[in-house]
Structures are given as C-alpha cells and as structure tokens.
Amino acid sequence: MKKIIIVNLCIVVCFSAFAQTKSNENSSDNVAVEYLNNSFGIYDKLQKTIWANPELGFLEYKSSGFLQEHLKEKGFAVEAGVAGMPTAFVATYGSGSPVIGILAEFDALPGLSQDTVPYLNPLVEGGNGHGCGHNVFGVGSVAGAVAIKEWLVVNKHAGTIKVFGTPAEEGGGGKVYMVREGSFDDVDVVLDWHPGTGNGVSVGSGTAIQMIDYTFHGTAAHAAGSPDKGRSALDGVEAMNYMVNLLREHVPITSRIHYVITYGGEAPNVVPHYAKVSYYIRSPKREILKELTEWVGQAAEGAAKGTQTTVTSEIISGFYEKLHNVSLAELVQKNLELVGGVEYDARERAFAETIVKGLNNDVSTLKEVQEIKPLEDEKPSLGGGSTDVGDVSWVVPTISFRTAVFIPGSAGHSWQNVASGGSTIGTKGLLNAAKVFSLTAIDLYTHPEWVESAKTEFEKRRGVDFEYVPLLGDRKPALDYRVKK
Ligand SMILES: [Zn+2]
Numbered sequence: 189m190k191k192i193i194i195v196n197l198c199i200v201v202c203f204s205a206f207a208q209t210k211s212n213e214n215s216s217d218n219v220a221v222e223y224l225n226n227s228f229g230i231y232d233k234l235q236k237t238i239w240a241n242p243e244l245g246f247l248e249y250k251s252s253g254f255l256q257e258h259l260k261e262k263g264f265a266v267e268a269g270v271a272g273m274p275t276a277f278v279a280t281y282g283s284g285s286p287v288i289g290i291l292a293e294f295d296a297l298p299g300l301s302q303d304t305v306p307y308l309n310p311l312v313e314g315g316n317g318h319g320c321g322h323n324v325f326g327v328g329s330v331a332g333a334v335a336i337k338e339w340l341v342v343n344k345h346a347g348t349i350k351v352f353g354t355p356a357e358e359g360g361g362g363k364v365y366m367v368r369e370g371s372f373d374d375v376d377v378v379l380d381w382h383p384g385t386g387n388g389v390s391v392g393s394g395t396a397i398q399m400i401d402y403t404f405h406g407t408a409a410h411a412a413g414s415p416d417k418g419r420s421a422l423d424g425v426e427a428m429n430y431m432v433n434l435l436r437e438h439v440p441i442t443s444r445i446h447y448v449i450t451y452g453g454e455a456p457n458v459v460p461h462y463a464k465v466s467y468y469i470r471s472p473k474r475e476i477l478k479e480l481t482e483w484v485g486q487a488a489e490g491a492a493k494g495t496q497t498t499v500t501s502e503i504i505s506g507f508y509e510k511l512h513n514v515s516l517a518e519l520v521q522k523n524l525e526l527v528g529g530v531e532y533d534a535r536e537r538a539f540a541e542t543i544v545k546g547l548n549n550d551v552s553t554l555k556e557v558q559e560i561k562p563l564e565d566e567k568p569s570l571g572g573g574s575t576d577v578g579d580v581s582w583v584v585p586t587i588s589f590r591t592a593v594f595i596p597g598s599a600g601h602s603w604q605n606v607a608s609g610g611s612t613i614g615t616k617g618l619l620n621a622a623k624v625f626s627l628t629a630i631d632l633y634t635h636p637e638w639v640e641s642a643k644t645e646f647e648k649r650r651g652v653d654f655e656y657v658p659l660l661g662d663r664k665p666a667l668d669y670r671v672k673k
Contacts, residue, residue, distance in 0.1 A: 219342045220335035220626035224619050231331045231622075232615040234258060238323040239610035242296030242316035244670035245356030248275045251294040251323070252353055255330050259351060262334045270353075271369035273665050276362055277353035278371060281337045284346035286376040286639045288336070288629045289584065291577065292329035293322040293357045298670070302606035306542035310603075319601040320358065321383030321593050321609040328381060328591075328618030332625025339630055347633040350375065354576070356669070359399065361505040363576035365665050367583055368658045375584045376639050377516065379628055380577050381621045383609060384590030385598060387529050388561030389517045392510070395444065395470035396477045397574035398659055399504040402428065402488045406497040408461035418459030419496045422452045425463045427491035428499075432467075432484055442571045443480055444470040472509055472569035474659075504666055506659025508578035511649055512566055515642040516587035521563040523627040529558035530592040530616045539611065540595050543604050549597040557592035583656055585646040589624060593617035 224231075238251045252275040256266045264279040300317030301310040310317075318324075333351045340347055352371065355362040366372065382390070404425055409418025432445060439445075447467045453460030469484055471477040485501065492499040532540060532554075541551050580586050593614050598604035608614060632639050 220339040220630065221623055223335045223338045224331060224622050224626070227331065228615065228619065231327050231618060232612060234330075235323050235327040235615055235618060236610060238294060238326060239318050239614075242301070242318050242323075244298060244316055245295045245358050245360035246273060246275060246362070246665065246667045247670055248294050248355055251326065252277060252355065255292060255294065255326050255353060258330060259333070262337060264333070264337070264351070270371055271365040271665070273355055273362055273365060273667070275353070275355040276366060279333070279351040279353070280348060281333070282340050282346075282348040284348060286632055286636060287348040287350060287374055288632060289350045289352055289372060289375040289378040290329045290333050290625055291363070291378060291380040291580065292326040292351050292353050294326035294353070295322055295356050295358050295360070297358055297601055300601065300603060300606055302603040304607050304610045306539050306546065306607060308603050317603070317606040318609050319603070319605050321605055321614065322357065324383050324593050324609050324614040324618045325381070326353070328621035329625070331618060332622035332629075335622055335626040336629045339626065340633075345633055347629075349629065356665075357576060359505065360666060360669055361507060361576040361660065362665070364505065364507060364579045364658055364660055367579045367656070372580060372584050377632060377642055378580055378584045378586040379520075379625055380580070380586060380588040381624070382588065382590050383593030383605075383614070383617055385592060385594045385596045386556040386561055387524055387559065387591050387620070388589065389521050389524065389563055390588040390590060391512055391517060391564045391566050392572065393472060393512060393569045394510050394572050394578065395442075395472050395569065395574045396474045396507060396509040396578060396659070397468060397470045398477055398481045398506045400467050400469070400481070400484070401450070401502045401504055402465050402467065402499055403502070404463045404492060404497045404499050406459065406461050406495070409459045411457045411459050415459060420459045421463035421497050422460045423495040424491050424497040424499060425449055425452065425465045427495055428488050429465065431487035431491060435483060435487065439480060439483075440471065440476055442472050442569065443476065444468070444571055445480070445484065466504070470571070470574055472571065474508060503660050503663055504669065507574050507576045508582050508659065509569065510575070510578045510588070511581040511586070511646070513585045513587055513642055513645055513649070514566070515638065515645050516585060517563060519631055519638060520587050520589050520624060520628055523624045523631070524560050524589060526627060527620050527623045529560060530613070530620060531558060532613065536611070536613050540608070540613070543595040543608070544597055547597045547604070553596040556596040579656075579658065582650060582654070585642040589621075591617045591620045591624070
C-alpha cells in the first residue's frame with residue numbers, strides 16, 4: 189500500500205515538474221496560448237459562420253469580410269482587394285523585423301453541401317460545402333495572428349505579423365497573383381497549414397500544375413442532311429484527347445494529365461461548331477511540366493489540322509511545386525509536439541466513431557488525431573496534388589503543417605470533411621494550428637538567427653540564378669471561373 193502511495197506521489201511530482209518545465213520553456217509564450225485557450229467561443233462561432241456561408245473561389249465576399257472584420261477589431265490594418273482580386277486581403281500588425289506571414293484560405297467547393305452529422309445529409313441539394321476545411325483554415329490562421337499580436341503587445345517586442353487572405357485556392361490560384369504583384373516581397377518567413385486527418389509537418393513538394401482550356405472552332409451543319417459541309421469542333425477535341433492518351437506512355441511516370449470536356453455540343457443532329465476541353469497537366473518538376481505542356485499543345489494543333497478545325501488555348505492557372513525548408517520544418521515539428529494532438533470529448537468521439545465505422549475502418553484509427561507524426565525525411569515527389577502555396581514557397585522561405593480536423597480515413601473533398609470541419613472538432617484543430625503559429629512566430633521573433641538559417645537554406649535550394657516567372661503569364665485573375673455560364 190505504502191509503495192503504491194509513493195509511486196503515485198512520484199507520478200504527481202514528476203508530472204508537475206515536467207509541466208513546470210514545459211510552462212517555463214514557454215513562459216514568454218503564455219500570453220498567446222492563454223489568449224487562444226480563452227477564445228474557444230469566439231473562433232468556434234467565426235468558423236461556423238463561414239462554414240454556414242460556403243462561397244466558391246473569388247466569390248468569397250462574406251467569408252473574406254468576416255475574417256477582415258475580426259482582424260480590424262483586433263487592431264490590424266487591413267488592405268482589401270489586393271492584386272486585382274476583390275476578396276484578397278493583407279492584414280498587418282506591428283513594426284520592424286522579422287516580418288512573418290500567415291496564409292489564410294476560405295473558399296468552398298461546389299456540390300458538397302452537408303450538415304454536421306455523421307451520415308450523408310446535404311443541407312442544400314447540389315449546394316456548396318467546405319469539403320477542404322477552408323472555413324477552419326482561414327479562422328485558424330487569423331486566430332494565430334491575433335494571438336501573436338497579443339504577445340507582441342504584452343512583450344513590447346519588435347516584429348510584424350501579416351495575414352494573407354488568399355482567395356480561390358481551389359483552382360483559381362489567388363496566391364499566384366499576390367506573388368506576381370509582389371505582396372510577399374517584404375516578408376521573411378511564411379507559415380502555412382491545412383486541416384488534415386492527423387498532425388504533422390508537410391515535407392512533400394507535390395506537383396507543379398498548368399491548367400489550360402483548349403477551344404476548337406469548326407463549321408456547323410445538319411449532321412445527316414449535309415455532313416460534308418460541316419467540320420466538327422468536337423472531333424478536334426476527341427482527336428486531341430486521343431493523342432494525349434497515347435503520349436501518356438512516353439512521359440515520366442510521376443506526370444499527371446487529366447481533362448474534362450466542358451462543352452461538346454447540344455444535339456447529335458448538329459455538327460458542333462464549338463467545343464471546349466479543360467486540361468490539368470502536372471509534374472513534380474516545373475522543367476518537365478513545361479515540356480509536357482508544349483507536347484499537349486502540339487497534340488491540340490495536330491488535332492485541329494487533321495479535323496480541319498482551328499484551336500485556341502487559354503492558360504487558366506499554373507502553380508509551382510513546393511520548395512521545402514528543413515530549418516523551418518524542425519522548428520514547427522518541435523512546436524507541434526509541444527501543442528499536442530486533438531482530444532475528443534464523448535460527444536465528438538461518438539460522432540467520429542460513426543464516421544469511421546461508415547468507412548468500414550477500425551475505431552483504433554482514431555488515435556491518429558491525438559498523435560504527432562514524427563518529422564519525415566524529404567524524399568522525391570512521386571506525383572500527387574498541387575497548391576498555389578508552391579509559388580509562395582519559391583519567393584519566401586515557407587513551411588506547411590496540418591492538424592487533425594478531419595476524421596481519419598476520410599477522403600479529401602468529402603462530405604465527411606464538411607461535417608467534421610463544421611463541428612467543435614474543427615474548432616479544436618484550428619486552435620491547435622493557431623498555437624503552433626504563435627509558438628513558431630515567437631521563436632522566430634526571439635531568435636533572429638533562426639530566420640537567417642531558414643533564409644540561407646532557402647537561397648541555397650532555389651539557386652542563385654532563380655528568377656520567378658509565373659506559370660500563368662500575364663493573365664488577369666479569372667474572377668468568374670466559378671460563375672455558372
Ligand atoms: Zn484545401
């Protein structure tokens with residue numbers, strides 16, 4: 189009995205000693221973390237408001253407005269309508285260096301309307317939904333920035349914090365226009381996150397992407413009465429797609445090429461004089477992407493020639509692959525471990541278990557949300573998705589991480605993600621992200637040499653001859669890309 193008491197006592201003493209060390213280590217950071225611990229209600233309400241108003245890329249007037257309003261209330265100077273995009277903004281607090289930037293996304297996806305219940309139940313049939321968790325993304329970034337501001341004020345410390353409100357991540361590439369415009373020119377380090385099914389630092393470079401629409405023009409005619417007078421624009425599209433499907437075998441294995449025919453005619457008895465196909469071309473390396481894009485363009489021209497039609501192309505968007513930064517990755521990993529994972533209460537656990545069982549997975553997979561993934565070694569990208577964070581990472585040292593907002597096993601852009609992102613699980617995930625932002629920014633403000641080592645690594649990785657040339661050329665933001673025509 190005595191032994192048990194002694195052991196128990198030791199656990200209590202040892203634990204409080206550990207807790208003490210932890211809190212001492214962060215004593216100067218407590219203002220930020222405490223602010224976040226006391227602000228659950230504020231950010232729960234804000235993320236749920238944006239969740240309840242899901243707006244598509246470049247149309248996020250309300251969502252962007254809610255975030256700007258909160259930042260203004262907290263003393264940030266907000267510049268709205270940046271880089272020719274009405275919903276883009278830059279919010280700044282503080283003065284002097286280092287200047288730390290935080291990225292905030294807020295666009296939703298079409299067709300993913302869903303209630304916060306663990307079974308499929310759209311709120312509006314065919315309506316928009318936050319399937320990528322950008323409601324949580326934007327609010328987590330804003331909460332982090334406000335917490336950092338609290339710390340700067342209390343500690344009377346030099347340093348600037350900037351929130352970049354970046355619209356239309358889902359295909360519109362808002363960040364690329366901001367990079368092209370020079371919005372990041374005075375920033376020393378950019379911190380970025382994304383809601384995930386677990387907690388960890390993102391080390392992959394993903395793929396660079398070029399999005400291009402090809403429009404074919406032919407001659408309309410009665411498809412049965414006078415087909416010889418017609419030249420089918422749809423034939424042009426089909427011939428192009430056929431050639432691209434043949435060339436797939438001869439491109440590097442990590443390449444990705446996908447297309448959808450966005451217009452192919454209305455009636456089979458009319459030879460279509462107009463047809464359109466939308467392409468996404470991807471590669472982990474920009475140099476290879478350039479070659480692939482040229483080849484796909486040659487297929488378009490060849491197809492037009494062979495079908496006696498004409499073709500025009502329009503670059504819709506283009507993103508760089510991501511440039512990694514180990515110095516920043518190690519710093520963020522340390523802070524993720526200090527913050528820890530997400531702890532569900534009984535109600536959240538029941539919700540999560542229902543989703544996991546619906547996906548035919550074991551409930552033991554839920555432990556992923558409580559754990560922090562060890563920092564992975566960098567390895568060559570084998571393909572995968574693309575993000576407009578890529579362009580930012582080539583002009584400023586940038587690091588991305590994720591916290592557990594979605595239920596493990598859920599697919600990206602799924603109704604399950606809309607459901608959990610709009611619940612208190614989403615709020616817990618975003619507050620953890622905000623804490624990681626705060627601790628990392630404070631580390632950088634108090635250790636300028638860490639900023640320098642991140643910059644040195646960045647310069648070395650991108651090379652002395654690097655020159656930023658956007659993959660979308662000089663096109664204006666495609667502000668209407670989500671407007672139904
Ligand atoms: Zn996303």
